[in-house]
Amino acid sequence: MGTRLTDSRQYAHLWGTAELASLFEEPARLQAWLDVLAALASAQARLGMVPAGAAAEIATHARVDALDLDLVAEQTRLTSHSMLGLIRALQQVLPEAAREHVYAGATVQDVTDTWFALAMREVGALVWRDLRAIEESLLGLAVSHRDTVMAGRTHGQPGAPITFGFKAASWADEVRRHLDRLREGRPRWLVGQLGGAVGVLGFFEPQGLALRAQLCAELGLGDPGISWLSSRDRVAEFGGLLSMVCGTLARIGTEVFELQRPEIGELREPTTPEAVSSITMPHKRNPEGSEHLDTLARLVRANAAVLVEGMVAVHERDGRGWKAEWSAFPEVCLLTGVALEVGGRLVSGLEVDVEAMRVNVERHGDRIASERLLAGLAGKVGKHTAQQLMHEVLSPGTTEVAHVVDALVAAGAATEQDCRHWLAVPATGAAGAMVDTVVSRARAARAAEPDTWP
Structure with a gap:
């Protein structure tokens, strides 16, 4: 090795x-x-x-x-x-x-750039396959937990209720956009290269254009129309997309990493009986896969940045950029492959603790309904006046308020009947409807597209 x-x-x-x-x-x-x-x-x-x-x-x-x-x-x-x-x-x-007829008139870059296109074809097909499998798992989670209420969190703190189906649908919708990008980018990326010394096909005159068309057809690639020796946007775009795919998977992994904390306990990544989290603290169940998704995403972003650097090329050939690609491009692809593998296992076997979600919501009492109470109060006294009133009741530094309704009533800002009326509105808002939209849209797209990269 x-x-x-x-x-x-x-x-x-x-x-x-x-x-x-x-x-x-x-x-x-x-x-x-x-x-x-x-x-x-x-x-x-x-x-x-x-x-x-x-x-x-x-x-x-x-x-x-x-x-x-x-x-x-x-x-x-x-x-x-x-x-x-x-x-x-x-x-x-x-x-x-x-x-004497080997490599007649060609250059290193003609060969290696065309290989890049061939590699992108293979890698893109694997990414398409694995992303669709991940999307299917996420859609299943979104449907199963459409109405599973949990605490929505902003800045790491409990905010207002959402559903876990809403969270999973957000992940699925992001994956679907990556699939759209893969489909749209294919004709841009999968083109061959034959430019000769400076890109003008001078060695092959007067048959240069015909030869390039024949070469591309022979390999099942598109004809680029013009040599791209120092135009590296195709490679940079493909690498950038893979970095975004890994970013999505890392976002999912980070959620599991955070919500698997025992003090929250709402999600757990799948494990096996043989897996050992710690040889000194045997009680632990570490979210190793979720954590690794973030590690992989960091490395992919770093290597994808090298591919973007290659876009700043000098004249008609500049070995600094495209030779750096020889190192960075395979790394981006290999690391993305692992991320898709780990991410696929994570979402297909994700353990969702519905009871923990319910307990965590209830633990916050009506504080987690402050947005609904603010909306109701705003209809009575105006949004900004209502916000100021609730800020005074709940402002940092005051005694912890256990029951917001009681505090509002005590302050004379609202009656108990007002508050009960405002809280009768579903706490999770349009979460369910948005889940339905994402699932319906994804199902339609999946039915219309092939299993293999189009």
Whole structure:
């Protein structure tokens, strides 16, 4: 395994999934580069730019398991060129007549940028699949707990009642927007690259545009219309979206992290009998997964920021930005894959303690209904006058008010009958209706879209 702790046998599962590792590990990456080279030769052969026999030989021999990878590494170091080691190793296994037709007129960036598009296609499909599964779990929670009343909290303090279904629907609606972004961004991101030295396809004249179209078609990618050697917004946008996906998952995880505290006890993440939270405090049940979602999101944001930095490129080629992408882009993808895996387990097995929610609401008495009382009083004396009256009754530094209604009546601001009338309005407002809207909208979208990334 690698020298980095995140690549170790002990911890690698926390920073990448086997599914995504199979895409970004060196043999897979080199094979993808070889596939691009083979597709280029095939496209050139169709246009009469290289012999058809040479293109066929390149396609046959462009297999990573046929190459001397030690030679690839040695020649890369020896030449200080990012692609020449791979080219020489491929030439070594080719018949002599085909060797001159490998990588004819292309550049490192043509190969690696096209690989980025191929990788985005694979990663995007996994993100689409996992987000839809997470959305389904969240919609189930929203429906099941549409009317489960709990304390809404602002600035970490109990505010006014909401329902847990409302909270879950908020999460689901955010996930749905990420799915919308994935669908809308696909045609922007999944385009090939063939620009040659400075992007104008000069080596391939007069067939440059036709060749690029053929190459992209061969790989199932879109034609960008213009070279994007120093235009890195596609990579930055994709990385930015993954950072937002991880931000959503971290928001969910943070809620569970906070609400699993024993003094609140309203949510608990799923666990297994084998899981050990603490070897010195055996009573603990730590929200390890919820916590890890925030860790992953921090790292994804940091690496996504590197991708955004790459947008500030100089002239027609600037290796500083796109070579930094070689490190940051796989990290963003691998970490997002873990976040989706952890987030999926969290929401599908989330334990909701309805009784704890009820007890916590009741513990605050009618203080948690202060918004409803304020609204009722405002109809009687005006909003700002009502706010000032209630501030005086409940202001910090005064004796803790156990019963707001009693305090309002004692202050002569309202009668008991007034207060009972105001509190007869549902405490959770339009929460249920908004849950219904989110669920209905999501169900319609899911019915109209494919299971696989469109």
